[in-house]
Amino acid sequence: xxxxxxxxxxxxxxxxxxxxxxxxxxxxxxxxxxxxxxxxxxxxxxxxxxxxxxxxxxxxxxxxxxxxxxxxxxxxxxxxxxxxxxxxxxxxxxxxxxxxxxxxxxxxxxxxxxxxxxxxxxxxxxxxxxxxxxxxxxxxxxxxxxxxxxxxxxxxxxxxxxxxxxxxxxxxxxxxxxxxxxxxxxxxxxxxxxxxxxxxxxxxxxxxxxxxxxxxxxxxxxxxxxxxxxxxxxxxxxxxxxxxxxxxxxxxxxxxxxxxxxxxxxxxxxxxxxxxxxxxxxxxx
Amino acid sequence: xxxxxxxxxxxxxxxxxxxxxxxxxxxxxxxxxxxxxxxxxxxxxxxxxxxxxxxxxxxxxxxxxxxxxxxxxxxxxxxxxxxxxxxxxxxxxxxxxxxxxxxxxxxxxxxxxxxxxxxxxxxxxxxxxxxxxxxxxxxxxxxxxxxxxxxxxxxxxxxxxxxxxxxxxxxxxxxxxxxxxxxxxxxxxxxxxxxxxxxxxxxxxxxxxxxxxxxxxxxxxxxxxxxxxxxxxxxxxxxxxxxxxxxxxxxxxxxxxxxxxxxxxxxxxxxxxxxxxxxxxxxxx
Numbered sequence: 001x002x003x004x005x006x007x008x009x010x011x012x013x014x015x016x017x018x019x020x021x022x023x024x025x026x027x028x029x030x031x032x033x034x035x036x037x038x039x040x041x042x043x044x045x046x047x048x049x050x051x052x053x054x055x056x057x058x059x060x061x062x063x064x065x066x067x068x069x070x071x072x073x074x075x076x077x078x079x080x081x082x083x084x085x086x087x088x089x090x091x092x093x094x095x096x097x098x099x100x101x102x103x104x105x106x107x108x109x110x111x112x113x114x115x116x117x118x119x120x121x122x123x124x125x126x127x128x129x130x131x132x133x134x135x136x137x138x139x140x141x142x143x144x145x146x147x148x149x150x151x152x153x154x155x156x157x158x159x160x161x162x163x164x165x166x167x168x169x170x171x172x173x174x175x176x177x178x179x180x181x182x183x184x185x186x187x188x189x190x191x192x193x194x195x196x197x198x199x200x201x202x203x204x205x206x207x208x209x210x211x212x213x214x215x216x217x218x219x220x221x222x223x224x225x226x227x228x229x230x231x232x233x234x235x236x237x238x239x240x241x242x243x244x245x246x247x248x249x250x251x252x253x254x255x256x257x258x259x260x261x262x263x264x265x266x267x268x269x270x271x272x273x274x275x276x277x278x279x280x281x282x283x284x285x
Numbered sequence: 286x287x288x289x290x291x292x293x294x295x296x297x298x299x300x301x302x303x304x305x306x307x308x309x310x311x312x313x314x315x316x317x318x319x320x321x322x323x324x325x326x327x328x329x330x331x332x333x334x335x336x337x338x339x340x341x342x343x344x345x346x347x348x349x350x351x352x353x354x355x356x357x358x359x360x361x362x363x364x365x366x367x368x369x370x371x372x373x374x375x376x377x378x379x380x381x382x383x384x385x386x387x388x389x390x391x392x393x394x395x396x397x398x399x400x401x402x403x404x405x406x407x408x409x410x411x412x413x414x415x416x417x418x419x420x421x422x423x424x425x426x427x428x429x430x431x432x433x434x435x436x437x438x439x440x441x442x443x444x445x446x447x448x449x450x451x452x453x454x455x456x457x458x459x460x461x462x463x464x465x466x467x468x469x470x471x472x473x474x475x476x477x478x479x480x481x482x483x484x485x486x487x488x489x490x491x492x493x494x495x496x497x498x499x500x501x502x503x504x505x506x507x508x509x510x511x512x513x514x515x516x517x518x519x520x521x522x523x524x525x526x527x528x529x530x531x532x533x534x535x536x537x538x539x540x541x542x543x544x545x546x547x548x549x550x551x552x553x554x555x556x557x558x559x560x561x562x563x564x565x566x567x568x569x570x
Contacts, residue, residue, distance in 0.1 A: 003426065006423065007423050010423045114431075115430075116427070116429065116430030116431065117429060117430070117431055118425065118426065118427065118428065118429040118430075119429070138291065138292050138295045139424055139425075140403065140424075140425065141288065141403065142401075142403065143403065144401065144402060144403040144404070144429055144432050145400075145401030145402070145403075146399075146401065146402055146432060146435075147429050147431060147432055150431075
């Protein structure tokens with residue numbers, strides 16, 4: 001999540017990344033980093049990783065937690081939009097299986113209610129919460145009591161549960177439409193993640209196609225996306241882009257993907273043309 | 286304002302204080318400090334100083350602004366509850382007469398609408414605002430859009446103006462009752478400020494009476510106050526206490542002051558008793 005990186009960097013942090021595979025952050029890389037460095041904390045989004053939408057498998061979760069407890073490195077679990085899930089059952093947060101007390105869970109109402117709400121919560125060991133409370137008092141005294149009271153009332157009346165169910169149903173429909181459109185429209189060299197939660201997925205473009213360069217061409221065809229590179233800690237991701245399916249009306253998803261696929265095919269075509277020219281220009285000696 | 290001091294200190298600031306007289310912070314002390322030190326900023330509450338309720342006189346304001354501009358030291362003007370004033374016309378904020386562009390004005394809706402709202406605004410030179418905006422993005426992304434929209438609507442419908450007039454009328458009534466009660470009830474050695482704005486005033490107790498020690502005795506008689514010492518930067522203020530008149534119903538003010546005066550008289554009586562004993566104990570040589 002680019003904003004998190006920005007915050008860590010603004011405090012002078014040196015960021016080390018743990019790449020994801022289908023089951024979550026690669027535990028053996030995490031363990032190696034813990035042995036070689038003494039990181040202050042491990043930040044992750046295990047329930048609905050942004051931008052891939054992937055979730056951490058239970059076995060990987062256990063390994064991450066064990067390693068963190070062994071090295072006494074706190075895990076900051078960004079719950080993000082973990083309340084949106086598309087499997088049979090929601091992925092348990094790491095905090096739910098945290099026996100070592102190493103996880104600080106960050107939750108937010110902004111994703112499930114509406115953006116701009118700016119209300120969240122923390123679950124963590126009391127001594128850490130006390131220090132965070134003191135830091136928050138210095139930063140802004142406290143969060144608006146009006147917002148807190150309004151959301152509290154909303155939850156109390158069970159309106160949040162009803163809303164979450166409705167949202168998850170609608171997003172699941174849009175997610176299915178998006179995956180169908182990708183399968184139907186995209187050239188075979190294009191791949192993507194199948195989101196298990198949240199509201200986005202990550203597309204990987206054919207070799208040689210840069211997502212940043214593709215964006216203005218896509219916009220010309222009336223479709224937009226977020227380049228994936230800012231989501232990568234240490235460079236990379238130039239060939240990736242993030243597609244969000246929460247704010248796009250269901251009936252516009254297929255047409256959007258048609259236009260995006262066209263843009264990609266055109267870029268790939270130009271690329272092959274250039275390759276031919278470059279090959280042709282090699283002097284025969 | 287103790288919270289402001291706490292924030293400055295948490296960032297390692299060394300605080301220097303400028304004492305107030307009836308016309309505001311003493312300009313010649315301010316000038317001397319600017320010459321001897323190179324402060325990062327000057328923080329003040331010129332329209333309704335907390336806890337005294339005093340306002341800066343125009344001539345003092347001009348001297349403070351001139352000195353700050355000459356030394357290029359920004360003035361952070363905490364508007365606090367400057368929207369509440371009890372004179373013929375409101376005191377102009379320093380920002381309104383700031384020709385040198387040295388003032389950063391901080392305003393809040395929390396005092397005029399309700400506590401716990403946590404919404405305010407800034408007026409300052411654009412380059413400073415840009416940097417503050419960046420810092421705010423790192424701190425909390427942004428303030429709740431819901432709160433902003435609600436207060437914007439409230440202002441748009443002129444409800445804020447109506448509310449402010451009503452509040453100022455009611456608080457002016459309570460202020461007058463408080464001043465009358467103080468004049469009527471307090472022993473002659475007790476003095477107090479006459480607030481020109483805000484919702485508090487500062488009482489100075491007779492020599493030898495400590496406000497902190499007085500508080501439990503006052504509470505026993507069913508009246509409370511805030512000791513003044515935490516409002517002083519460099520110690521001192523032990524003989525002062527802050528009385529707030531905004532949240533006390535008009536018909537309870539006189540009785541509260543009666544009980545406080547009784548508490549002070551009792552403390553002073555005990556003190557005199559002790560002095561007599563101590564004097565009596567001096568050996569005659």
